[in-house]
Amino acid sequence: MKIPVAIAKGDGIGPEIMDATLFILNAAGAELELHEVEIGEKVYLRGIATGMDPKTWEVIRHTKAFLKAPITTPQGGGFKSLNVTVRTTLGLYANVRPCVSYFPFVDTKHPEMDVVIVRENEEDLYAGIEYRQSPNVCQSLKIISRQGSEKIVRYAFEYAKRHGRKKVTLFMKDNIMKFSDGLFHKVFDEIAKEYPDILNEHWIVDIGAAKLADTPEIFDVLVMPNLYGDILSDVAAQIAGSVGLAGSANIGDHGAMFEAIHGSAPRRAGQNVANPSGLLLGAVQMLVHLGQERVAERIHNGWLRTLEEGIHTYDIYKEGVSREKAGTKEFAKAVAANLGKGPEQLPPVTYKSFPHTPAPPLSEGPFEDRKLVGIDVFIYHKPPLTLFFSRISHIAIGPLHLKMVTNRGVRVWPEGQPETFCIEQWRCRFLGHDNVAVSQHDLIQILDAFDRVGIEVIKSENLYTFAGKPGF
Numbered sequence: 001m002k003i004p005v006a007i008a009k010g011d012g013i014g015p016e017i018m019d020a021t022l023f024i025l026n027a028a029g030a031e032l033e034l035h036e037v038e039i040g041e042k043v044y045l046r047g048i049a050t051g052m053d054p055k056t057w058e059v060i061r062h063t064k065a066f067l068k069a070p071i072t073t074p075q076g077g078g079f080k081s082l083n084v085t086v087r088t089t090l091g092l093y094a095n096v097r098p099c100v101s102y103f104p105f106v107d108t109k110h111p112e113m114d115v116v117i118v119r120e121n122e123e124d125l126y127a128g129i130e131y132r133q134s135p136n137v138c139q140s141l142k143i144i145s146r147q148g149s150e151k152i153v154r155y156a157f158e159y160a161k162r163h164g165r166k167k168v169t170l171f172m173k174d175n176i177m178k179f180s181d182g183l184f185h186k187v188f189d190e191i192a193k194e195y196p197d198i199l200n201e202h203w204i205v206d207i208g209a210a211k212l213a214d215t216p217e218i219f220d221v222l223v224m225p226n227l228y229g230d231i232l233s234d235v236a237a238q239i240a241g242s243v244g245l246a247g248s249a250n251i252g253d254h255g256a257m258f259e260a261i262h263g264s265a266p267r268r269a270g271q272n273v274a275n276p277s278g279l280l281l282g283a284v285q286m287l288v289h290l291g292q293e294r295v296a297e298r299i300h301n302g303w304l305r306t307l308e309e310g311i312h313t314y315d316i317y318k319e320g321v322s323r324e325k326a327g328t329k330e331f332a333k334a335v336a337a338n339l340g341k342g343p344e345q346l347p348p349v350t351y352k353s354f355p356h357t358p359a360p361p362l363s364e365g366p367f368e369d370r371k372l373v374g375i376d377v378f379i380y381h382k383p384p385l386t387l388f389f390s391r392i393s394h395i396a397i398g399p400l401h402l403k404m405v406t407n408r409g410v411r412v413w414p415e416g417q418p419e420t421f422c423i424e425q426w427r428c429r430f431l432g433h434d435n436v437a438v439s440q441h442d443l444i445q446i447l448d449a450f451d452r453v454g455i456e457v458i459k460s461e462n463l464y465t466f467a468g469k470p471g472f
């Protein structure tokens, strides 16, 4: 039974690496029924902001997986990231990026490296909720939810369990982002307890990233919020040998998308030089996902043998190690000729069936009494503070009164310092004594008071306590 799969050849080097990948899949006997869809630059330039024709959604929905070559996002504003749109619309919450070194056949400073980055794929700054709030100030919202964190952290531990991996490491920055990364960390600690046979540890992302770049062999499975995962999986793939070598799976409960981690490399397009390995390894992940593990093994092991034979595309070619600088097509032919053979020095790959099991019902989270206690009002006003302070300091509604004013998070009233550099966005916090409860109506009256004194409100944020603890 052939399994229906959507494919898109994308832009730049996309068509060449897709043709090479399909050539190998076909030669290996992959049981796939291909449905080609058009995405990317041409679609964007037809005026479709997502880079994807609405008809394409139907094809993707009715196939079991989507194998996607990289696309080019046109320059200029108004274009939405197609990758982010597909991942979030289809709920592809787990982005799995294995980064392995193939030393001594591919040059790397890290011969022992074998890490899998499991990146949260739907939240964080990638929610794309951004605003230009004033002529000189922009804002992007970082969203982290308990549900999103639970899904990805559990996926990372399940992945480790099923693939016989020993340790899951969390990267985050909850020393600074105490609520958002703090929640991710809390959920990690809770779920780690359910997997006593798997080691767990956590690193602040900055030193963690330094360790990953320096001694990647100390890591096994890594789990992290979206942005850190995006950046660090490129770093990991590059230090393992080349970004051109890494594949990427985007897994959800209702679909899956497989791709290379790199982009469309337009400078290399049309020259038959690009390395198809990233997309090919993405396709190998797809075959495992679709239950065609034996075909996945044939391809992966034939590909390893090709690397061992020194048949290398330009990006990994090295005098003294490589035997032949192969073009994209020639590399694909060499892999196809090696199907059925395995590597002689590198460890051969074996795949077990790894059908995706949907995320278990998500926890409701702890029940905590939630109380509305105040409001942060963000206003647009050119510095200095004194120009508008006299107009707002008197504002008081019910128990609410002005508690502090900050600029870029730094308190400038009361007890500000003259050295603090200020921009045109100010945050004015209104709270009652001892975080007493207030009503929505009180908050509306605070906003109304700003209107009455002629000060422009950019946005506001309600302040809550949870079981008596401030959530701000």
Ligand code: NAD
Pocket: 013, 017, 069, 070, 071, 072, 073, 074, 083, 243, 244, 259, 260, 261, 262, 263, 264, 265, 266, 267, 268, 273, 274, 275, 276, 277, 278, 315
């Ligand atoms: P890129 O990853 O496309 O390429 C950067 C450089 O890496 C290339 O110039 C090339 O030297 C090398 N490289 C990448 N892939 C290679 C391969 N398979 N073989 C050999 N060398 C390879 O990054 P970029 O140049 O910053 O982005 C180009 C376009 O790709 C942009 O429009 C960007 O938006 C898009 N992009 C798309 C995806 C995707 O579709 N998944 C991901 C990232 C970037």
